[in-house]
Amino acid sequence: MSATKIVIIGTGLIGREYCALVQKHPHAKLVRISDVSPDTKQYAEEIGVSYYSDFEKLLEETKPDGAIIALPNSLHVPAGLACLKLGIPCLVEKPISDTIETARVLVEASETFNVPVLTGHHRRHSPDIREAKSLILGGAIGDLVAINGMWLSDKPDNYFEAEWRKKNGWRTVFN
Numbered sequence: 001m002s003a004t005k006i007v008i009i010g011t012g013l014i015g016r017e018y019c020a021l022v023q024k025h026p027h028a029k030l031v032r033i034s035d036v037s038p039d040t041k042q043y044a045e046e047i048g049v050s051y052y053s054d055f056e057k058l059l060e061e062t063k064p065d066g067a068i069i070a071l072p073n074s075l076h077v078p079a080g081l082a083c084l085k086l087g088i089p090c091l092v093e094k095p096i097s098d099t100i101e102t103a104r105v106l107v108e109a110s111e112t113f114n115v116p117v118l119t120g121h122h123r124r125h126s127p128d129i130r131e132a133k134s135l136i137l138g139g140a141i142g143d144l145v146a147i148n149g150m151w152l153s154d155k156p157d158n159y160f161e162a163e164w165r166k167k168n169g170w171r172t173v174f175n
Contacts (some may be wrong), residue, residue, distance in 0.1 A: 003029035007064040009055045009079050011035040012041055012162075013072035015094055019047055022068070034058040056082050062089060068120070073098040080106045080117060089116045123151070 011033050022030040028076050031043055034055040040048035041063035044051035059082055067090040069079045077097050079105065082104075085091040096119045098124050110117040123129060136144055160166070 001027065003027055004032045004064050004066060005029055005062070005064045007032045007034065007058060007062055008068045008070065009034045009058070009092055010071035010075075010093075011037065011040055011051075012070065015068070016043070018047075018068045018070055023047065030065060032058055032062050048170060055079055059083060059088060062106045066090065071092060077102045077106045081109055084113045084117070087113065087115055089118075091118045091120045093120045095119075095138060101120045 004104050006028050008022070012035075013017065015033070015035070019030055019033065026067045030049055032052065033040065033047075034052045036053050039099060040051050040053070053141055057078075063086070065088075065125060067079075067083045067088050069076055069083070069090055070093045071079055073095060076092050076095075080092050080096075092106070093167050095103075096106060096117075104146065124143070135141060
């Protein structure tokens with residue numbers, strides 16, 4: 001079985017986490033990365049892949065089996081549309097967009113081109129959530145009649161220093 005060729009668009013904190021995960025996966029191969037950040041070339045050399053500053057050129061020249069988009073929220077839809085137009089399935093980091101209207105554009109394009117888009121959320125696949133699902137489906141807690149869930153996070157102050165997190169759209173989608 002040949003490895004699935006993956007590209008990662010956006011190599012900030014989350015993009016680099018995806019790079020490490022893809023490189024560890026036995027059936028995946030990280031083939032290229034894309035980012036406009038000046039340190040991307042050095043990072044690409046460190047992890048042994050080539051890079052592009054232009055994600056559209058990367059997609060056209062690489063023709064990967066899939067792409068992971070970990071750009072600032074306002075760039076999720078343009079990158080996702082670039083993937084869909086070339087028939088490349090993509091995972092878009094959460095939130096899928098910075099507005100509901102542009103999120104709809106991406107969802108409709110996915111349906112039009114018949115190319116899948118997945119929104120990434122790390123808790124969806126976490127071991128505790130999988131165990132909870134297993135217990136529920138296995139009947140360990142009886143018949144499920146309601147669920148009430150809460151999750152809280154205390155982010156350090158420097159988490160909010162990234163310039164893109166200060167711009168409109170980062171907090172407005174769900175407010």
